[in-house]
Amino acid sequence: MKRRIFFAGGGTAGHVEPALAVADEIVKLHGQWECIFLGTESGIESKLVSERGYQLRTISKVSLPRKISVASLLFPIKFIHAIRQTRQTIAQADAVIGFGGYISAAAYLAARTKSIPILVHEANAKPGWANRLGRRFADVVAVNFPKVKLIWPESILTGIPIRSGIADLAVSGDMKRNERAIRLGLDSNRPILAVFGGSQGSSRINAAIAEYLLNPSVTGVQIIHATGPNNPLPEARSDYLPMPYFEDMPTIYALADYLITRSGAVTCAELLTVGKFAILVPLPHGNGEQMENASELVDSGNAVLVSDEEFDGNWLRQNLPRILGTKHNQLSTTRRNINAANEIARFTSELLQNRGEKTNDK
Numbered sequence: 450m451k452r453r454i455f456f457a458g459g460g461t462a463g464h465v466e467p468a469l470a471v472a473d474e475i476v477k478l479h480g481q482w483e484c485i486f487l488g489t490e491s492g493i494e495s496k497l498v499s500e501r502g503y504q505l506r507t508i509s510k511v512s513l514p515r516k517i518s519v520a521s522l523l524f525p526i527k528f529i530h531a532i533r534q535t536r537q538t539i540a541q542a543d544a545v546i547g548f549g550g551y552i553s554a555a556a557y558l559a560a561r562t563k564s565i566p567i568l569v570h571e572a573n574a575k576p577g578w579a580n581r582l583g584r585r586f587a588d589v590v591a592v593n594f595p596k597v598k599l600i601w602p603e604s605i606l607t608g609i610p611i612r613s614g615i616a617d618l619a620v621s622g623d624m625k626r627n628e629r630a631i632r633l634g635l636d637s638n639r640p641i642l643a644v645f646g647g648s649q650g651s652s653r654i655n656a657a658i659a660e661y662l663l664n665p666s667v668t669g670v671q672i673i674h675a676t677g678p679n680n681p682l683p684e685a686r687s688d689y690l691p692m693p694y695f696e697d698m699p700t701i702y703a704l705a706d707y708l709i710t711r712s713g714a715v716t717c718a719e720l721l722t723v724g725k726f727a728i729l730v731p732l733p734h735g736n737g738e739q740m741e742n743a744s745e746l747v748d749s750g751n752a753v754l755v756s757d758e759e760f761d762g763n764w765l766r767q768n769l770p771r772i773l774g775t776k777h778n779q780l781s782t783t784r785r786n787i788n789a790a791n792e793i794a795r796f797t798s799e800l801l802q803n804r805g806e807k808t809n810d811k
């Protein structure tokens with residue numbers, strides 16, 4: 450039987466990539482099922498979803514205000530409008546799978562009013578408001594961190610769905626590192642430091658790298674740097690390769706000996722999976738989830754944590770020689786469940802099968 454599954458979670462790659470990983474698994478399990486994504490025209494999902502061959506249906510963007518303002522007064526009206534839009538969009542849905550963010554909040558409420566089965570995946574160590582809301586209505590709740598399982602005892606600990614190419618690195622390593630390096634004009638025999646600030650980049654991290662390059666404290670290290678698609682692109686120079694966005698993250702993880710990045714849930718799970726050492730600069734906004742996400746990597750010796758306020762070119766000059774000069778051979782071998790996407794796909798199948806059996810019994 451053909452099913453239509455809607456995925457909700459946009460705005461950042463941290464919401465979109467796990468959803469895409471689950472959609473890929475559902476297609477593997479049920480080739481006739483249709484996977485459709487909810488998002489906004491301005492979110493990164495408008496790029497990532499179409500590139501993977503899936504359909505994106507858009508609704509109005511409604512962000513939750515974090516302080517009292519005119520926008521906060523208009524929020525209830527805009528949010529109700531977004532729910533109405535979503536109700537129309539998911540009218541023929543068999544299930545909704547949400548991954549957090551404002552899109553998910555509207556999707557959960559719309560699905561609830563239409564008695565559509567709901568699955569929630571919480572990636573962060575500190576759940577956001579949308580998933581705290583969705584959990585109240587969900588048929589299945591999957592989580593990434595054991596500490597969330599403790600506060601949501603009904604949830605299932607799956608880990609986070611990650612791209613198959615990155616999961617493959619954890620299993621077999623990379624046999625084509627030299628070939629990948631040559632393709633980017635890099636030397637695989639010298640250290641490679643990859644820098645990225647999330648899917649949209651980070652002006653703070655970009656500024657720190659620019660400042661550091663004025664007077665670097667180590668030589669021989671090659672830096673590849675994703676500045677963000679909407680940020681200015683610096684000029685390339687010897688041992689420094691900037692680009693707007695890392696299109697192929699498995700290649701980046703395969704090449705990098707060290708990384709500098711934010712500590713989004715997806716990034717932290719990927720770092721644990723591939724066993725690479727990182728300098729983590731948690732995003733200071735939100736509800737503090739990035740600091741929580743980073744704790745497991747830091748505690749296991751897989752990362753160094755530095756605050757957004759402290760991180761600059763001078764910090765790099767003082768600390769990079771020590772970090773790059775220390776052998777990190779004892780990286781934790783603890784791995785997240787690399788089958789999380791498949792597990793959530795199977796939960797979806799079982800939920801719909803059970804719903805169908807109950808309906809037939811009536």
